[in-house]
Amino acid sequence: MLNDAERRAIDRLWRRKLEQDKQGLPQSERHRNLEPDSAEFIHALADRDFAAAQAVLAPDIEFKGHTPSMGFVERKGSEAVMTLMREWYATAEALEKLETDRVVQRRHVGYRVRWKADGGPMVFEQHAFYDVDDRGRITRWQFVCSGDQPAGS
Numbered sequence: 818m819l820n821d822a823e824r825r826a827i828d829r830l831w832r833r834k835l836e837q838d839k840q841g842l843p844q845s846e847r848h849r850n851l852e853p854d855s856a857e858f859i860h861a862l863a864d865r866d867f868a869a870a871q872a873v874l875a876p877d878i879e880f881k882g883h884t885p886s887m888g889f890v891e892r893k894g895s896e897a898v899m900t901l902m903r904e905w906y907a908t909a910e911a912l913e914k915l916e917t918d919r920v921v922q923r924r925h926v927g928y929r930v931r932w933k934a935d936g937g938p939m940v941f942e943q944h945a946f947y948d949v950d951d952r953g954r955i956t957r958w959q960f961v962c963s964g965d966q967p968a969g970s
Contacts, residue, residue, distance in 0.1 A: 854949050855917055855926035862902055863912035863930050871899045875954040882945070885964035898958075908933040913940065923948065931968055938968035 854873055861870035874895040881891045892898045914929035929942040945960035 854953055854955055855924060855945070855947060856915060858955060859915055859926060859928045860912060862906045863909050863928075865906055865909055867899055867903055867906075870902060871895050873953075873955055874898060875950055875952075875956040878955055879957045881958070882943075882960035882962065884962040906930070906932075910938070914942070920946070932965075934965070936967075939965045940968045941965050 858870055858873045861867070861873070876895050877893070878895055878898055879893060880898045880901075881889070883889050890901070892901055909930050909932045911931045912928065913931055914927070916927045918925045923946045925944065925946050927942065927944045929940055931938055931940050933939075942963040943960050945958050947955050947959070948957040950956050
């Protein structure tokens, strides 16, 4: 049975779908199967709205993952996570891809972000598995990153 937060999230997504219908957006430009928590977090990061991104995180979030340049990454708490996110997303330009799904109770999000580098535009893609608390805040985030790649023309 859905709780109130889940009902509100579904309502928000339905309104977004109807707005996309009115705009006549092709299916390729729509986000499929959006999970509100991860979609909100990733959109906020790509838009460099760090306050909105932090609002989606539980204060005691466990954040773990791997990037080619940093190796294993681990942070505990929303402040520590957001310090890292401000660094990683400081030059974000666009969210190019966002897909979500579930593996039973674990949630999954995959996303590609374009960012500005001195040598030209770059992209990276990450895949994360995450959990949320009863308030819809992300409590655990485990990810793997493709590493920075030159953006295709």
